[in-house]
Amino acid sequence: MLMLNPYSNGCLCSALISEFKQHHQHQHHHQQHQASASASAAATLRDCSVKLPLDILWLPKSAMRPVGADASHSDCILVVGVSRPKLAVVFLTVMLISLFLTFHVLYDSAVYNIQAAQAVHERHRLSLAASASAAAYTASNANHLPVFVKPVASSNQLSHPMVFPSSRVHFPKTSRRLPQALIIGVRKCGTRALLEMLYLHPRIQKAGGEVHFFDRDENYLRGLEWYRKKMPHSFRGQITIEKSPSYFVSPEVPERVRAMNASIKLLLIVREPVTRAISDYTQLRSHAATAILPLAESNAPGSGYGAKMPPTAGASLYAKLQSAHGPYDNALGSGAGAKETKLRTASGAKRRAAPGAATTMSTPTTTPSAAQLAAKSFEELAIFPNGTVNEAYRPLSISMYHVHLHRWLEVFPREQLLVVNGDRLIEDPLSQLKRIEAFLGIEHRVRSEHFYFNETKGFYCLRYDNGDRCLRETKGRKHPHVNPVVVSRLRKFFAEYNQRFYELVGEDLGWPEE
């Protein structure tokens, strides 16, 4: 028996002894025959008492009032009294800390087990629900859509902001890890859709936004630890993926990525180059319109973007647009800035003389207003009046995939890079996801039941156990009508570049040549 009494010095022992004596007298009055036994107990008390620094006493068992049946065969009981307050405080503190740590470990372990069980259960439920809905579709015989999933009427809609789940349960034993795979581009080819679809896989964790670590000096100079902290929590066996589409076209990026991880896996999603350029233009025009409309009078014939903008307002909007469009030289990507010059040098392409260019194109020295930029059609920006292609137009130069890919393949072996077909991802996402699962070395877990075709949006959306999710409205914008002659002209222009790209990747993607 251990008894702690921090505030007494010997009181415990004397109390016990006094108790022993009273008890002994009581027995003496009522049980005469035990008198000799008590005397012998007192003798034993004297024999068993051993004074130690911690006030440890051996008391005879008969000194204690029995509480229940006593099955022990010992004669003496150990009583410890802590007589020094400081020592007692230390004792109590150690005991409390031990208790706290024990409960903490037990709590962590319980939370971990419960959450892990919930995650497994939810995924299982999702897979059952999805199988049921796929079966229902087969029965309903909807047929005009590509295949692996039939269209499902969904209540969930496009006015949502980005509605894919932005966070998962954070297990206690996870940590933030540098990415083991990157989606390096290409802009407007389906990089967001690809990342969200991959995130359906339990082995994938994704960085929420575009981090732009490797292509922006101000971020790169913050160091890898800064980058790591931008990553999501993950288990050891999971793969963290980040996507920043401008990595593909930024010359300094491949070397920087290799410096971080020479065996990182690279995903490059591409789309038919002219469609990609039109998509790019559509996004830039949309951004320009958003910036201009509140201030502008929309009375420029055919433009709708406020040609009568006051010069000062135009200049400040222009600055706004420049910062909003990052790698672009101006709002609609029409200028030929420093990066463009590098690109032309790298590709070996000669700038073609463009009669009339001075009157139709912005130049770096003459800053056009945002309204002027936003008022230009894709045709005007892409083709000079003499019919030649404006290679310096950023949406077009980004689509010259071979130029950029060449730089990556100078740094990484071909096997480390997977080319994903963005046009196929739109029509049949599962086929592309299977390839990516194999490339990343993870089991095939993304299934047709994870997708449904949303008729309103015109794209496949994702199905989670807690609801259906589409990408937000900035993905899948309606493109403006582009003159078919211009489209054909651009396709011919890209035919040669596409061939070079096919050679680099070792695959013919079959893009139209007119």
Ligand SMILES: Nc1ncnc2c1ncn2[C@@H]1O[C@H](COP(=O)(O)OS(=O)(=O)O)[C@@H](OP(=O)(O)O)[C@H]1O
């Ligand atoms: N499932 C699904 N839902 C919506 N959109 C889809 C989907 N799959 C691919 N896409 C195509 O993704 C295009 C946008 O590409 P990015 O995400 O790479 O754009 S961005 O560079 O990050 O701005 C976007 O381009 P636009 O159609 O021109 O808007 C889509 O065509």
